[in-house]
Amino acid sequence: MEPGILSKISASPSLVWVMAAIGFHVMNVFLGASMAFMKKTPSLYRMHRLLYFAILLSLAMFLVLNYIHGSNDVWEYLIGAYFITVIPLSKRWDVMIHAFFSIIGLTLLPVLILLQLF
Numbered sequence: 033m034e035p036g037i038l039s040k041i042s043a044s045p046s047l048v049w050v051m052a053a054i055g056f057h058v059m060n061v062f063l064g065a066s067m068a069f070m071k072k073t074p075s076l077y078r079m080h081r082l083l084y085f086a087i088l089l090s091l092a093m094f095l096v097l098n099y100i101h102g103s104n105d106v107w108e109y110l111i112g113a114y115f116i117t118v119i120p121l122s123k124r125w126d127v128m129i130h131a132f133f134s135i136i137g138l139t140l141l142p143v144l145i146l147l148q149l150f
Contacts, residue, residue: 053090
């Protein structure tokens with residue numbers, strides 16, 4: 033019997049960082065959505081930015097560890113580049129467009145796991 037997907041993810045040193053990035057990104061999406069319904073204070077913006085940098089740090093750790101233990105494909109670098117370029121650029125546009133591109137980023141993170149497992 034083949035072990036489950038969660039045990040494969042926890043056994044991989046690089047995929048654990050993708051799971052951390054997914055967790056940070058979900059928290060950041062909820063924080064951004066709640067900012068639409070409440071007064072936007074500088075501390076909320078700071079927390080939103082801090083969570084974004086935690087996502088970037090998690091993705092950087094994934095790329096470094098994946099490079100050490102295996103090899104990175106073009107897709108891993110493209111997903112990392114998406115988080116570095118598209119999401120920060122989209123915050124200059126409308127809030128809903130920024131949320132849309134952020135949700136696309138959230139759907140791209142499990143693709144990193146699928147590329148490693150299959």
